[in-house]
Amino acid sequence: xxxxxxxxxxxxxxxxxxxxxxxxxxxxxxxxxxxxxxxxxxxxxxxxxxxxxxxxxxxxxxxxxxxxxxxxxxxxxxxxxxxxxxxxxxxxxxxxxxxxxxxxxxxxxxxxxxxxxxxxxxxxxxxxxxxxxxxxxxxxxxxxxxxxxxxxxxxxxxxxxxxxxxxxxxxxxxxxxxxxxxxxxxxxxxxxxxxxxxxxxxxxxxxxxxxxxxxxxxxxxxxxxxxxxxxxxxxxxxxxxxx
Amino acid sequence: xxxxxxxxxxxxxxxxxxxxxxxxxxxxxxxxxxxxxxxxxxxxxxxxxxxxxxxxxxxxxxxxxxxxxxxxxxxxxxxxxxxxxxxxxxxxxxxxxxxxxxxxxxxxxxxxxxxxxxxxxxxxxxxxxxxxxxxxxxxxxxxxxxxxxxxxxxxxxxxxxxxxxxxxxxxxxxxxxxxxxxxxxxxxxxxxxxxxxxxxxxxxxxxxxxxxxxxxxxxxxxxxxxxxxxxxxxxxxxxxxxxxxxxxxxxxxxxxxxxxxxxxxxxxxxxxxxxxxxxxxxxx
Numbered sequence: 001x002x003x004x005x006x007x008x009x010x011x012x013x014x015x016x017x018x019x020x021x022x023x024x025x026x027x028x029x030x031x032x033x034x035x036x037x038x039x040x041x042x043x044x045x046x047x048x049x050x051x052x053x054x055x056x057x058x059x060x061x062x063x064x065x066x067x068x069x070x071x072x073x074x075x076x077x078x079x080x081x082x083x084x085x086x087x088x089x090x091x092x093x094x095x096x097x098x099x100x101x102x103x104x105x106x107x108x109x110x111x112x113x114x115x116x117x118x119x120x121x122x123x124x125x126x127x128x129x130x131x132x133x134x135x136x137x138x139x140x141x142x143x144x145x146x147x148x149x150x151x152x153x154x155x156x157x158x159x160x161x162x163x164x165x166x167x168x169x170x171x172x173x174x175x176x177x178x179x180x181x182x183x184x185x186x187x188x189x190x191x192x193x194x195x196x197x198x199x200x201x202x203x204x205x206x207x208x209x210x211x212x213x214x215x216x217x218x219x220x221x222x223x224x225x226x227x228x229x230x231x232x233x234x235x236x237x238x239x240x241x242x243x
Numbered sequence: 244x245x246x247x248x249x250x251x252x253x254x255x256x257x258x259x260x261x262x263x264x265x266x267x268x269x270x271x272x273x274x275x276x277x278x279x280x281x282x283x284x285x286x287x288x289x290x291x292x293x294x295x296x297x298x299x300x301x302x303x304x305x306x307x308x309x310x311x312x313x314x315x316x317x318x319x320x321x322x323x324x325x326x327x328x329x330x331x332x333x334x335x336x337x338x339x340x341x342x343x344x345x346x347x348x349x350x351x352x353x354x355x356x357x358x359x360x361x362x363x364x365x366x367x368x369x370x371x372x373x374x375x376x377x378x379x380x381x382x383x384x385x386x387x388x389x390x391x392x393x394x395x396x397x398x399x400x401x402x403x404x405x406x407x408x409x410x411x412x413x414x415x416x417x418x419x420x421x422x423x424x425x426x427x428x429x430x431x432x433x434x435x436x437x438x439x440x441x442x443x444x445x446x447x448x449x450x451x452x453x454x455x456x457x458x459x460x461x462x463x464x465x466x467x468x469x470x471x472x473x474x475x476x477x478x479x480x481x482x483x484x485x486x487x488x489x490x491x492x493x494x495x496x497x498x499x500x501x502x503x504x505x506x507x508x509x510x511x512x513x514x515x516x517x518x519x520x521x522x523x524x525x526x527x
Binding site: 055074079081084086089097111152 | 280282398399401402405406407408409410411412413414415456459460461462464465
C-alpha cells in the first residue's frame with residue numbers, strides 16, 4: 001500500500017497575482033493510479049496540472065514529481081493540453097506532430113533516429129491515427145485531433161500521463177473511445193485527467209479529487225447527488241471510491 | 244520588360260541588382276516562412292523599423308551603415324524578445340514604442356550628420372540599383388549563416404514555432420531558440436534593406452511565405468516555394484520598373500502584394516467550391 005507516490009503536493013498555494021486560485025492543497029498520487037480531478041470552472045484544475053508540470057511555480061508549498069522538482073522530471077510526463085497553443089492551419093502533418101513527442105529523447109541537434117520514428121508510429125497505432133499519418137492538422141475533426149494529441153503525449157513514453165479536459169469539445173461516442181484508450185494505457189502508466197464531467201469519468205477512474213480552490217480527502221463509497229451538490233456549493237471535497 | 248533583359252547584358256549595376264535580389268529571396272523565403280507560421284509579423288516590423296536607429300548612429304560616426312544596421316537589428320531583436328517573454332501583457336504597446344523610438348533616434352542622428360544625407364531615402368525605401376560587389380558578398384554571407392543555422396536547428400525551430408509550451412515540456416531550451424529565431428529575423432531584415440528598404444521589408448518578409456502557405460503542406464516546402472516566389476517578384480519588379488524608371492523597391496512590393504491578393508481570392512474561391520461539392524455529395 002505504501003508505495004512511493006509519483007506525484008506529491010504538500011500544502012500548495014497559488015495565485016496569478018490576485019486572489020488565491022489554490023489554497024493549501026495536499027495530494028499524493030500513487031503509481032498506476034487513474035486519478036480524475038473534477039470541480040467547477042475556475043476551480044483551479046488546469047492550474048494544478050500546470051504546477052505538476054512545472055509550468056507554474058507555487059506561491060507556497062512544494063510539488064514533487066517522481067521524487068524530483070517537476071521541471072526535472074517533466075520529460076517523463078506526457079501532457080495533453082486543453083487548448084493546444086498551435087494554430088490549426090500550421091503546415092504540418094500528423095506524423096510530424098506526433099514526432100514532437102520525441103524531442104527530449106532525440107539526438108544532438110534534435111535529429112530523429114529510427115527508434116524515435118518507431119515509437120511515434122507505435123503511439124499512432126495505439127491511438128488509431130496511423131492511417132492519418134500523412135494528413136494535415138487542419139483537415140482533422142475534433143475527435144481525430146484529440147487522438148493525435150494523445151499520440152504525441154504517448155510518444156514521450158511517459159511514466160505519468162496528464163490530460164486537461166481531453167474530451168471537452170467532442171461528442172459522447174468519441175469521449176467513450178478516448179477513455180477506453182486511457183484505461184488501457186493505465187496498465188503501464190499513471191494517469192491524471194482533469195474533467196468537468198464527474199458523472200462520466202467516475203466509470204473509469206479509481207479515485208476522484210474534487211477541487212474548488214482547496215482539496216480535502218473524503219472517504220466515501222460512491223459519488224452521489226449530495227457530493228456533487230456540495231462540491232459545487234462549498235469549497236472542498238475529495239471523494240474516494242473503489243470499484 | 245524586354246528592355247530590362249537586353250540592358251542586363253550591358254550594365255553591371257543591373258547584374259548586381261539582380262544577384263542581390265536573388266540572394267535576398269533566399270533569406271526572405273526561409274525566415275519569412277517562420278515569421279508567417281509563428282505570426283510574428285508585428286515583431287518583425289518592430290525589428291526592421293528600429294534598425295534605423297543603428298543606421299543613423301553608424302552614419303553619424305562615419306561607419307558603415309549596414310554594419311550599424313546589423314548591430315541595431317540584433318539588439319532590437321533581443322530587446323523585443325525580452326519584452327515578449329517578460330511583459331507579455333503590454334507586448335504590443337512596448338513593441339510599438341520600440342518601433343517608433345528606434346526610428347526617432349535614427350532621424351536625430353541623421354539630421355545631425357554633416358553633409359548631404361540623400362542616402363536616408365535609400366535606406367528607408369531601398370535602392371537595389373546601388374548594390375555593389377561588397378554588398379553582394381555580405382548578402383551571400385548572411386544567406387549562408389541563415390541556411391546553416393536553420394539546417395542545424397530545423398527540429399527545434401519547428402517545435403518552438405509550432406507549440407512553445409509543449410517544446411518547453413520536452414526540455415527544448417525554448418527561450419534560447421526563440422531569441423535565436425528573432426536574431427535570424429533581424430539579419431534577414433538587414434539582408435532585405437538593400438533591396439526594398441526598411442519600411443517595406445515587412446512585405447517581402449511575409450507576402451511570399453503567405454502565398455506559399457496557400458499551396459504547400461509542410462514548412463520545408465513552404466520555404467522553397469517562398470524563396471522561388473521572392474526571386475520571381477524581385478526579378479519582375481526590377482524588370483517592370485526599369486523602362487519607366489520607377490523606384491524598384493516599391494515596384495517589387497506592389498508585384499508581391501498584387502500576387503498575394505490574387506492568390507488569396509483564388510484559394511478562397513477554390514475552398515468554397517470544394518465545400519459546395521462536399522455539401523452536394525452529402526445531400527445526394
